[in-house]
Every structure is written in C-alpha cells, then in structure tokens.
Amino acid sequence: MIFPIEELINFTGNIYEITCAATRRAYQISMLRDEDNKDDESTDKAVSIAAKQIFTKEVQYRIEHNPQ
Template sequence: MIFPLQELVRFEDNVYEITCAASRRAYQLSMVKDAGIEENDGKVVSLAARQLFSKQVEYRIEKE
C-alpha cells in the first residue's frame, strides 16, 4: 500500500494538503537517501505519509 488508508480515512483536515506534504516529504527522503526507505521496502511515499500522520514530521502552508 502506498498511502496508509486507515489514517487517511480518520484524517479530518484537508486531504489535498496532506497528500502534497507527503509528496514533498517523500522527495526530501529520497534526496538524502534516508535509511528508513530500505526498512520500508523502498516505499518512500508511504514512509513520508506515516511520518506525517504520526506527527514525526509536521508541515505548514505558507501564505504568499
């Protein structure tokens, strides 16, 4: 599974925002070659989403 579905169902905020944040976080993880990627069978997006849903990593929307 790419995105943790149960967490997404329980998520009460903007789904588009968390999806964009997960995509950006996945890019960051892949660029630094995070060790957690191998532990997660190479699934970068699901690792990023898990970090966001568990609040290991937080995101914010910047106003222009």
Template sequence: MIFPLEELIEYKGNMYEITCAASRRAYQLSMLKDPEIEANDGKVVSLAARQLFTDAIEFRLEE
C-alpha cells in the same frame, strides 16, 4: 510497511494539503537518501505519509 490507509480514512483535515505535504516529504527523503527508506523496503511515499500521520514531522502552508 504499507501505506497508512486507516489513518488516511480517519484524517479530518484538508486532503489536498496532506497529499502535497506527503509528496514534498517523499521528495525530501529521496534526495537525502534517508536510511529509513531502506528499512521501509524502498517505499518512500508510504514512509512520508506515516511520518505525517504520526506527527513525527509537521507541515505548514507557506504564504
């Protein structure tokens, strides 16, 4: 799976927020050694971004 560029181009929200969320999710996935990483050829960031853009996971800002 490649990085979801089409979704990134069409994204209308705050680009900084989605970037931070993808980075944080990629860290979580790598620390948990999620089996989906193996199925995604070891591409953790693209997996995290795909999860965010397809609403498989949600993110929110903490205050």
C-alpha cells in the same frame, strides 16, 4: 511499512494539504536516501515512509502563504 490507509480513511482535515505535505516529504526522503546508509526503513517506499511520518506527526508541516 505499507501505506497508512487507516489513517487516511479517518483523516478529517484538508486532504489536498496533507497530500502536498506527504509528496514534498517523499521527495526529500528519496533525495536524501543513501545506499551506504541502510536502516530498518530502507525497504519501504518513500511515499509510505512520508505518509506515516505526516500522519503520526513525526514530521510537522506548515503552509506558507505567498502574498502577491
């Protein structure tokens, strides 16, 4: 899977918000990836996997407001 550029081009929401969500998801993927567990996505980069998951709504995110 390459980076989902078509979805990024057509995205009409808050680009900062979705970038933060994809970044956090990519971090989670890279931390959880285990060399013994090879799957069909093992050759893909964490950022590409995360972006695909966010844009296809396979993984959902929400914004948590921290009142100060």
